Amino acid sequence: MGTPVETVASALPDSARAVLAELATSGAATRPQLGTKLNLSKPTVSAAITQLEAHDLVTAGGHRQGATGRTAVVYNLGPGAGHVLGLDVGSTFVRVRAKTLDGRLLAERGEEVPAGENANALAGTMLSSVRSELGAAHGPLRSIAAATSTMVGPVAPEGSRGPAVLEDLRRQLDPPESVPVLVENNVNCAAIAEMTHGAADGVDSFVYLQAGVRIGVGIVHNGSVVRGRTGGAGEIAYLPFPWGSGASPQRGELESYLGSAALMQRCRESWPRGHGTPPAQPAELFALAAQGDSAAEAAVRRHAEDLGNLVTATVAVLDPELVVLGGGIGQNHILLPGVQDAVRRLIWETPITTSQLGNEATVLGAVALAADAGLAELTRTPGTLSKNVRALTR
Template identity: 30%
Template sequence: MIVQTKPKGSNAERSRYRNRQAVLGQVREAGAIGRAEIARALSLTTQTVSNIIAELCHDGMLLEKGRRSVGRGLPAMQYALNPKGGYALGIEVRPDAIFAALLDMQGNAVATERVALRGNRPDAVMDHVSHLQTQMLDQEPVARNRMLGAGVVMPGPFGVTGITGMGSDLTGWQEIDAEALFAERLGLPVVLSNDANAAAMAERINGVAQGIASFAYLYFGAGLGLGLVHDGQLVRGAYGNAGEIGHIPIPGLGGKLEDALSRLSVQSHLRRAGKEARDIDMLDRLFQQRDPDLMAWLETATTALGHAMAIVENIFDPQAVVLGGAMPDAILDHLVTRTPLTDLSVSNRPHAPHPRLIRGASGRMTATLGAAALILNRALGAPGSNVH
């Protein structure tokens, strides 16, 4: 689910807000750009763009980067994002830990923190979140008065559904207004999303899905999630629970998809063999050693991923499927190269511009950084969008 604060006020005020977003989006895409170029790209008058740029420079969000000669006349002043002009907080709540990241305007992580959880009920989580926010603002004091908002990601499903009570659930959150709770505690506008959606948008903004308008993102969190992006927008479903693919039964595997294809799955498999793999570093070491128990799990996992691909491709017709999340790169690469892809798929087409299955971003902080990226994406906007 995505819940976000919408600009309020008159139509003129909303138009001004969107135009600011669009100008920032153009600057972000170009790196450095002049007023006339922005005006042409957005079909706005040069005077309107000049006024917006003056405001953004006054607010500290843009910097002058010197003049560049463009044809005849006075060389045009170039403008770029001020990295310290705004900050986004990303919070990821997992069943056993909270991850936090503070990103500057250019998407650089200036502070990251992690805390282990003994319990994940709302009161315990909120106490940790407040402490993490204080820690990171202490590391980057200039951010205190320049916060753009907070992105919060949590594993789905949201609300009481027929698939609650699973190992990847958070305790006591099903009937909580999480967006309001986080907004009150953090004192910031909040975007609430599941972890797969946040990771998908991070790939769309800064990852392998740049330039891919419609794609699916299979995300390794504790379980297995699916983020769907169509025409650059997330597909959320009626209650924010679109993409709960991990709970789909898979014939022949004796259970649901994430029983064979998730971090909980591989950890349980290895534990039954008397081995521990508490984090992705330990999983990576086992893979480099070609541990026989891990390789046996991967054999089943590739079969399960093949089933998942057939479902995703034939239902959603994506340009590509991206695989990423809290797994080592080597394991993701193994899954990408070894997974059997059925010929009976709408994605099996000649001269396709993208591979059917692509390895995306990986690591512990994938969804955390994605959460903060949701805030930056909202503040900076897509180039050329929301112009009035």
Template identity: 35%
Template sequence: MSPHLPTSRPAAGAPGVPWNRQRLRSNNEWLLLELLRTGGGSSRAQLARDTGLSKPTVSAALAELERAGLVRAAGRLAPERGRTAVLYEVEPTAGHVLGVDIGRARLRVAVADIAGTVVARRDVPNRGRTADAVADAVVAAAHEAIAEAGLAAGDIVHAVIGTPGVWDEEQRGVRYATSLPGWGRPGLFDRIGEGLGTVVTVGNDANLAALGEYTLGAGRGSRMFAYLLVGTGLGVGVVKDGELLVGAHGALGEIGLVPLPARPGEPVATIEQEAAADAVVRSARAAGLTGAGGRQPTAKQVFQRARAGEAAAVRLVEQEAERLAYAVAVLSAVLDPDLVVLGGGIGSSADLLLAPLEQALHRLAPMRPALAPSLLGEEAVLLGAVSTALESARPEVFERRTAELSDRP
């Protein structure tokens, strides 16, 4: 996944871009379209004030955008004096995108219009026993959501898929996806792309969650913010001044692969092996906790029992916090973030984890970033995927629609 997808177009007069009236008109139209997207409905007079463009220029540009199906009249504003003003807004049906979150336990899919509103979604258990079965289940869930939105597959401009691991463009597969056996086999995402029939971008799940949280959640306004995703796997996404950091090979944030200190003769374990959901389940079994019918409890059930005050479960949560504190200490020393947001399946229990995590961090490291729970919860990866797909789709829809308009007789 590219670290940053463009949200603006080259200005007229930039190197390699000829200065002509057609390009200038196009830039004016893009500027107005972005203002309507970010600011909501607005009148021609207000748009002229906000951009410094003349009212005739704004009126002409809005007329072209309306002809292209990119904006629409959204109502009228009756001022205290003067004429009634027409309010314009982005035409949401001008294009649609698809966001996908592939996890070991769940598959989540969302269809959103070009204005960013989710119009259909699916959230289903991941029952695939093979990588191919998981890929096919993603395609099936996506087609169900697309049909629910009243669309055809060809109406999706761009799809972004969030997955554990790091995308390898040369191999056409992901590396380090330890929580999904067989998921690193080349060709799986090409199979998904062919099944969807649209352009697909693959992104690391923690990176997409970080983008979602920065755009819509707890990361807003942070200079350097890290999203710690703790679920069936463990990873980190880092956003600095609005830009996603990915490293030289796309693997920045794969902190789950870092080994933990071990005593001589003991096997070395990684942070992910010791702090992700399976580790909580193993610890519960070792502590003698059992669920209904004598079955071992899930990680979610351990946290539910800790929330109810069960002493053994509380101790397990404190143990989990100690392990996560080591991950945050490493992050703090290397990246010096001003904020670390806790998210993912286990991260959703931040109400139990944050206090013991802060205490453990004080014992471990002199650098102590602010800690906060995710505001997007288990939707962070999916919403990050949708937001990223929109960043790519918006300029594409604009170019396509305005080109079609210029080709009309």
């Protein structure tokens, strides 16, 4: 099942850990490439490779021709480096991904949560199935990261169901004793995915705005996720709404107004008589708008302006380098011009784009978080993504 983390970490010198981390984060490389990237001498790189091969952490995988015409052996992570698991435990759909520490996909699952069934229980069943499929062929399981719609933080707000939900999740996943299990808010995980290989790749400070059945914001500042005291940073559903003369804000009303159910209700109420049957689902609405249907275009235009108002509030508080729109509603490209127009009218110019990761964003962020934590455990170095993420312990 691979070498225990503690044994490997204590046996590896700093140079070997650096080589292992470089192969995990940047992919396959030759010895000369590793030496140049890490500023290590040829003998040091060779010694590091030998030590890593002894633990089955690195393996040779073919040859690559260099600029001088000579060929060099290419090295990849070996089976001993192990693998990680990421889960998106949504209220209606659960996704699981298994990947190596250098990002190679090993297995994936996706299932709807049957009516009345516990999403955490389904996640545990799917996780067990994937682990059985992988067996010992891909080395030890190094880390698990689960994304949940619950607020996740060191301090639970009064009346929050978060602690009970997280305890149920830990029980259902039933992880091996030595495997760390991290849990993160689903919108924060989607933001991590955008930062690692999405629209915000290379951007230090941005916000990911999820608009779908629910709304929320993932905040990234200087390359780190902002979580807040209770884990509630970005819970924009609690912004006072409506807010104006004679209005009385209601708790969570903004999410009720901007959620997909309310969007479709407004669409039905405003649908012109004699214009045919109004769309029943958001996907149908956006498809009609893309085809030039005037009633659908009007509904989408109104919703884009509403989302633009919300983006404006976010920009006014955070002043990010970029805003990424995602979620079942927000990821529709047809909304983008209207959102941009609303923001431009109300506040300073801010780059706004649409997520390219679709419904996979959250699980991709979860598995990236797991890989970061697994590599940190293996090399005894601080994680960058997993720093300060809550761990589910026995």
